[in-house]
Amino acid sequence: xxxxxxxxxxxxxxxxxxxxxxxxxxxxxxxxxxxxxxxxxxxxxxxxxxxxxxxxxxxxxxxxxxxxxxxxxxxxxxxxxxxxxxxxxxxxxxxxxxxxxxxxxxxxxxxxxxxxxxxxxxxxxxxxxxxxxxxxxxxxxxxxxxxxxxxxxxxxxxxxxxxxxxxxxxxxxxxxxxxxxxxxxxxxxxxxxxxxxxxxxxxxxxxxxxxxxxxxxxxxxxxxxxxxxxxxxxxxxxxxxxxxxxxxxxxxxxxxxxxxxxxxxxxxxxxxxxxxxxxxxxxxxxxxxxxxxxxxxxxxxxxxxxxxxxxxxxxxxxxxxxxxxxxxxxxxxxxxxxxxxxxxxxxxxxxxxxxxxxxxxxxxxxxxxxxxxxxxxxxxxxxxxxxxxxxxxxxxxxxxxxxxxxxxxxxxxxxxxxxxx
Amino acid sequence: xxxxxxxxxxxxxxxxxxxxxxxxxxxxxxxxxxxxxxxxxxxxxxxxxxxxxxxxxxxxxxxxxxxxxxxxxxxxxxxxxxxxxxxxxxxxxxxxxxxxxxxxxxxxxxxxxxxxxxxxxxxxx
Numbered sequence: 001x002x003x004x005x006x007x008x009x010x011x012x013x014x015x016x017x018x019x020x021x022x023x024x025x026x027x028x029x030x031x032x033x034x035x036x037x038x039x040x041x042x043x044x045x046x047x048x049x050x051x052x053x054x055x056x057x058x059x060x061x062x063x064x065x066x067x068x069x070x071x072x073x074x075x076x077x078x079x080x081x082x083x084x085x086x087x088x089x090x091x092x093x094x095x096x097x098x099x100x101x102x103x104x105x106x107x108x109x110x111x112x113x114x115x116x117x118x119x120x121x122x123x124x125x126x127x128x129x130x131x132x133x134x135x136x137x138x139x140x141x142x143x144x145x146x147x148x149x150x151x152x153x154x155x156x157x158x159x160x161x162x163x164x165x166x167x168x169x170x171x172x173x174x175x176x177x178x179x180x181x182x183x184x185x186x187x188x189x190x191x192x193x194x195x196x197x198x199x200x201x202x203x204x205x206x207x208x209x210x211x212x213x214x215x216x217x218x219x220x221x222x223x224x225x226x227x228x229x230x231x232x233x234x235x236x237x238x239x240x241x242x243x244x245x246x247x248x249x250x251x252x253x254x255x256x257x258x259x260x261x262x263x264x265x266x267x268x269x270x271x272x273x274x275x276x277x278x279x280x281x282x283x284x285x286x287x288x289x290x291x292x293x294x295x296x297x298x299x300x301x302x303x304x305x306x307x308x309x310x311x312x313x314x315x316x317x318x319x320x321x322x323x324x325x326x327x328x329x330x331x332x333x334x335x336x337x338x339x340x341x342x343x344x345x346x347x348x349x350x351x352x353x354x355x356x357x358x359x360x361x362x363x364x365x366x367x368x369x370x371x372x373x374x375x376x377x378x379x380x381x382x383x384x385x386x387x388x389x390x391x392x393x394x395x396x397x398x399x400x401x402x403x404x405x406x407x408x409x410x411x412x413x414x415x416x417x418x419x420x421x
Numbered sequence: 422x423x424x425x426x427x428x429x430x431x432x433x434x435x436x437x438x439x440x441x442x443x444x445x446x447x448x449x450x451x452x453x454x455x456x457x458x459x460x461x462x463x464x465x466x467x468x469x470x471x472x473x474x475x476x477x478x479x480x481x482x483x484x485x486x487x488x489x490x491x492x493x494x495x496x497x498x499x500x501x502x503x504x505x506x507x508x509x510x511x512x513x514x515x516x517x518x519x520x521x522x523x524x525x526x527x528x529x530x531x532x533x534x535x536x537x538x539x540x541x542x543x544x545x546x
Contacts, residue, residue, distance in 0.1 A: 008508075015509040019457065221503055228458030278462060278501070 009054050017046060018144040020063040025141055026116035028070055029179055035141070035169050045069035117142065118233040119179050124168070125194040128175050133168030134197045136161050142229070143222050153219045154204065191234070195243050195300060198226050202247050220251050231286070241290035242301025248283035249307035252276040263408060268316045280311045302331040321351035338369045346379060354386040374403035378413060390420050423461065423530040424510040428497040430523045435470055446518035454502060454513060465498040501530070
């Protein structure tokens with residue numbers, strides 16, 4: 001039985017580091033204006049903690065202790081003249097300039113207001129960085145994951161992730177990306193970039209839940225955590241709550257998505273008793289927060305509203321397809337895409353019937369943008385079957401099977417073709 | 422990973438309510454967990470005098486209405502949080518503004534990965 005005295009200090013410090021390092025590094029970045037230097041100072045504080053806490057005990061407020069230790073080391077470094085590098089000189093000049101500058105209200109707003117962690121999120125998700133760089137840097141600096149944890153989550157070697165992080169930080173320095181919460185006209189675009197990164201991380205975990213791949217759901221948990229953190233940092237943004245809602249609702253279906261043989265189960269066929277009601281409640285609550293803001297509905301919120309329609313239906317037959325079809329109409333107007341059109345056609349087929357849906361599908365076929373995408377003939381086959389056009393349905397399923405991206409999908413489509421009367 | 426934290430307290434007098442300061446401290450603690458994205462749910466439980474017990478023995482279960490005279494401990498409430506490790510969950514609840522004499526018991530929640538493969542298959546998972 002481990003008591004407080006024998007409790008592993010290393011475990012405690014690792015947990016404290018994971019909890020405190022994002023805020024610590026973000027605050028230091030604001031002060032020293034360089035992420036790399038901020039990380040170095042934070043690391044120095046961690047080393048000091050590992051040296052002192054075993055004998056002195058872990059402080060009551062470990063975050064504050066680490067911050068003080070990091071700042072002390074920062075001041076020591078700046079004071080040691082013989083160790084001043086150009087970077088530190090620039091920081092010194094920058095700090096002096098800040099004190100002497102004519103007040104620039106826009107810049108003052110950008111720099112001084114706004115939470116440090118929010119500044120870090122906007123910085124680590126900046127569109128100038130590569131997608132891989134953004135996800136790795138955000139998981140590290142905002143999510144508090146180690147490079148090794150990120151590497152295992154993305155199934156790539158650790159040096160690959162380390163490289164991506166190095167490159168991302170270099171881009172931030174080279175492009176002089178300011179450490180600030182954007183407030184001007186690029187705010188919407190910058191926020192969209194943050195949401196895109198978080199959802200990318202979520203999808204990375206969500207797509208790979210087949211079989212015994214239990215590592216990947218942890219990535220969804222990390223994305224959810226990042227989304228929830230952002231929701232508290234930017235509570236006035238409906239799209240943020242919309243994205244959180246979408247992720248909570250999609251995650252709620254995890255246990256029902258995969259069959260005993262590892263085969264994917266579509267939403268309509270899932271055993272709803274396996275849906276996580278805690279996450280559904282959280283998703284619906286996030287939607288309420290978004291609605292209360294009375295802002296025009298964006299893509300994430302609309303997708304969440306669709307997911308909520310499914311979540312509220314106790315059985316597939318209870319689904320309010322008319323409402324779903326209406327939301328797809330709005331979604332098609334806000335962010336039109338052939339995939340949205342395809343999903344809209346499915347909703348219309350359930351809400352109204354197969355004939356109007358087939359018209360939408362045939363437009364998509366004529367449009368050509370989804371050529372080669374197996375779900376298009378798959379949906380067409382289902383509509384034709386419902387209209388009694390069995391031979392045509394069988395042909396569509398054969399076409400879909402030939403376009404399937406993996407063997408399991410292909411086998412399922414061929415099996416469907418065999419089951420036709 | 423999910424953890425449930427149970428607040429285990431000494432029985433209080435009927436009609437007891439927390440002070441404004443105690444409420445504020447607890448609200449702030451919950452808020453910190455929200456800001457970190459780790460708090461999934463939390464509820465306070467009404468006193469045992471409002472509750473009932475279902476006791477199982479050989480025959481039919483026995484029902485007793487609260488309060489339960491022999492109780493030395495009362496579960497006051499619970500949290501469900503998401504954390505990477507038990508150490509992290511413990512670190513969070515060290516910071517809980519619990520009253521002296523209270524104990525918070527932290528338990529990991531069973532997840533599908535915890536069950537051996539044959540049980541998962543039997544459960545259709």
